[in-house]
Amino acid sequence: xxxxxxxxxxxxxxxxxxxxxxxxxxxxxxxxxxxxxxxxxxxxxxxxxxxxxxxxxxxxxxxxxxxxxxxxxxxxxxxxxxxxxxxxxxxxxxxxxxxxxxxxxxxxxxxxxxxxxxxxxxxxxxxxxxxxxxxxxxxxxxx
Amino acid sequence: xxxxxxxxxxxxxxxxxxxxxxxxxxxxxxxxxxxxxxxxxxxxxxxxxxxxxxxxxxxxxxxxxxxxxxxxxxxxxxxxxxxxxxxxxxxxxxxxxxxxxxxxxxxxxxxxxxxxxxxxxxxxxxxxxxxxxxxxxx
Numbered sequence: 001x002x003x004x005x006x007x008x009x010x011x012x013x014x015x016x017x018x019x020x021x022x023x024x025x026x027x028x029x030x031x032x033x034x035x036x037x038x039x040x041x042x043x044x045x046x047x048x049x050x051x052x053x054x055x056x057x058x059x060x061x062x063x064x065x066x067x068x069x070x071x072x073x074x075x076x077x078x079x080x081x082x083x084x085x086x087x088x089x090x091x092x093x094x095x096x097x098x099x100x101x102x103x104x105x106x107x108x109x110x111x112x113x114x115x116x117x118x119x120x121x122x123x124x125x126x127x128x129x130x131x132x133x134x135x136x137x138x139x140x141x142x143x
Numbered sequence: 144x145x146x147x148x149x150x151x152x153x154x155x156x157x158x159x160x161x162x163x164x165x166x167x168x169x170x171x172x173x174x175x176x177x178x179x180x181x182x183x184x185x186x187x188x189x190x191x192x193x194x195x196x197x198x199x200x201x202x203x204x205x206x207x208x209x210x211x212x213x214x215x216x217x218x219x220x221x222x223x224x225x226x227x228x229x230x231x232x233x234x235x236x237x238x239x240x241x242x243x244x245x246x247x248x249x250x251x252x253x254x255x256x257x258x259x260x261x262x263x264x265x266x267x268x269x270x271x272x273x274x275x276x277x278x279x280x281x
Contacts, residue, residue: 015241136207
């Protein structure tokens with residue numbers, strides 16, 4: 001559905017910039033390149049982006065990389081592989097930032113995720129409230 | 144005394160498609176996707192700002208509802224019979240443009256209401272949701 005509202009064209013360019021970061025987070029992109037994609041001046045782009053998303057474009061890029069890293073720790077990659085796969089160049093910097101945001105080091109998180117996968121396989125019902133488990137036929141009714 | 148809401152469920156027509164919609168289009172966090180030995184999966188997602196709230200994606204299937212109800216419920220969902228929830232955004236225009244760019248269908252664009260701005264969108268099954276940006280009251 002098409003809509004007209006104040007600053008519509010600005011919002012569209014801003015969103016395109018955010019989606020560019022979402023798609024290219026693992027590459028060596030910088031603010032000038034992102035602002036170019038949105039056809040903004042760097043200063044104007046930074047101000048509008050922060051107003052819309054609560055983070056500067058650089059902060060948002062780091063946020064996306066760390067979220068993607070969390071997802072990759074569910075797989076079989078080593079921590080260093082995850083670090084480089086999401087666009088970080090230093091395992092040390094990556095680990096520090098990861099811990100600051102997610103509350104545990106990538107290594108600890110990786111161990112936690114593996115333990116979770118084992119538990120999900122061996123005792124899946126521990127993750128499901130009894131009412132839902134009964135409703136879905138995973139638990140005999142006890143009423 | 145009741146203190147929090149921790150789980151709620153949304154009936155969906157196709158579980159994999161719904162999971163893709165909520166995670167990759169709406170930006171929700173995938174929380175659990177646990178296959179059950181008896182069949183079926185326990186799949187939950189969370190809005191990014193509410194990690195303590197799990198939304199259960201509940202497929203309308205024969206094992207849970209029986210064939211007659213599956214047909215009835217599927218038709219009702221597709222016809223938009225179920226308005227599920229209100230989601231909020233700090234910037235509704237940015238969210239509207241992003242979700243539209245990702246293919247989310249809006250029944251109503253951001254529109255001024257007495258409490259702020261509201262848009263209405265559909266999920267991939269046909270459930271509808273309000274997306275609101277609430278104006279703080281003075």
